[in-house]
Amino acid sequence: MTVHDAPDLAALAATLGARLRVEGVPVDLRSVQRLTEALVRTTAADAPLTRRQVHLMVRTTLAHRREDLGVIDRVFADLTTGRAGAEAPHELPRTAVSHLPSRRPHGEHPVAVADEGLPWATLRRAEVRVDTSRAAPGDRPVPLTVASARVGAADSRLGRLDPVAAERIGHELRALADWPLRRTRRRDVGRRGRVAPRRSAGAWARTAGEPMRLVREQPRRTRRRLVVLCDVSESMRPHVACLLHLLRAAVVDGGGETFAFGTRLTRLTAVLAHRDPDEAVAAVSASVTDRDGGTRVAGSIRELLAGHHGDLLRGAVCVVASDGWDADPPEETGHQVARLARRAHRLVWLNPRAGEPGFAPLTGGMAAALPFCDLLLPAGTLDELRDAVRLVGRSTLSSTGSRRRPDGTA
């Protein structure tokens, strides 16, 4: 196709810009102006433009990030095939879907019990089953759910905390300012630290060359990146609502990246950043499709490491919130967690069950991951969660020193 005689190129550019804005690509006037300029200059100098050429110019001038390119391709194809006037057939879901699938009654969900080892998916009231099937005579039964005080709030489905409790938890977590820090290569004037030759010389220039004052400088500290992975499988269901608020605090205040995983990985950072906690949690419920199912720790971590966001882990404190009940073979989980630990600065594992009396990290995934964790912290109650946030922000984790692991990896 060639652009027809004496086309109004500005109108074409403006139309494209308007269409893209409807589709959620932020196109500013300057970009439209650039596109017009590019089209005008090329048509003035060259033979008639081909559609491909126009397409490439549109991509170069109107896109600002990789995500825009797909939308531009689609809109451009629509425009050139004359479907521009029609209602956009695949509008991007910019707003969260608010209706949620109804909850399954407890009894209807099958319990997946492996022949050997621990089952990876379980009912919420799992202690009954464990009492009868696993406890040998004389053994003290191991309760698998959290303390009763938390069950009230955590009993509800993902994200449906009673609003007052949710707000309180959210506020408490957000009030904690101890997010991890790191040293930067920039230096600020300080009272201690090394003498800054340049700054001192600048100060002496003001005193007619007399070295009156030595200026010292010390490294500036900035927030260390935080990457939080939250297990949203069935076995984690009582804790997810509370952990979501931790995730949101990490996004809004900690400037972190957050992901949910069950059988696959979902990035939550964008949806959790919403100003309104209820909206944010509703959006999470809509976007995480694999919740309340099985867990694939190794598969999810592999997905994170292989994907584009894998690079976010470098130099970051990585927090994994999971009970370690895992469908993947433990060797594979160990291998992937080792990779994760190598790439991240520090690895912290939050296990909601770790605070319970008699807890031992015996589930396959947890046992496999433990050698590579810098810290294993309980996160079953609000208090434990609060302490966990404090510990994550502690200087021992933020410092730049090397670490020693049992397997010798540094």
Next chain:
Amino acid sequence: MTDGGPLTGPDDLRRRLDTEDHLVDDGLATALHLALDLGLPLLLEGEPGVGKTGAALALARVQGAALLRLQCYEGLGPEQALYEWNYQRQLLAIRLAESRGEPLTDARLFTEDYLEERPLLQALRSSGGPPPVLLIDEIDRADDEFEALLLEFLGEQSISIPELGTVRAAGPLVVVLTSNRSRDLHDALRRRCLYHWIDYPDPEQAARIVRRKVSGASTALADLIATSVARFRGMDLDKQPGLAEAIDWTRVLVSLGLADGIVDSTVDTARLESTLGAVAKTVDDREVLRRAMLDGRLG
């Protein structure tokens, strides 16, 4: 350097880059052409090793222009990017003026003589000859404060020096920024730039590039390497091999004289394994590739 008069369009630029042994697809050619034609900065993003920096270098060669390069790193500030006053010389001047009993004013102390140019200011003030190509490499490695420092430069092509006033570009300027997307750049920076995403080339294009870059690589070898590396990219690797790794590996094979053996599959597996260091950059990756190689050889 090639000199065939003014550029007539993306295809012309593509042809000229070709003569400089840099093969690009029409998307990148259009982006580079627009950057030259409209005088706008160009932001190149893409996976590591797809030739973002190479594109800027080749562009400078094609234009016969000087290349000014600013490698970004954390802590990079105006002293390294824009300009700095030479404090030592200023202090000496103060002492000198004092010993001679001359009065000294700020206007005499903050002049061109004491100004040290850094790449961005150099690019603005260079005159004569083709406009220099300024490469701001791996901008995602600099901290986000640095992006704000670039806004005036990218938007208005000027730098304001409080003591001297605003320095404007003497002529047109070609600015190429590259990013590996290790962090998200600010919208304000993106808005001021043209944008192009460089994809990993398909195996045919990769083979063409490998053949062009490695003298002595046969067509069969280049094809085999390109398809193998494309297959490696589908595997679970810590570091996905890019075009740069494909070229390195071909170089290694050619220099070890394994090129013919690998094409007709007569090469000794142990010798082939010893070359894996050119593609696999971690122990784990090496193991994965070694196993893949034992299973199905290459290609």
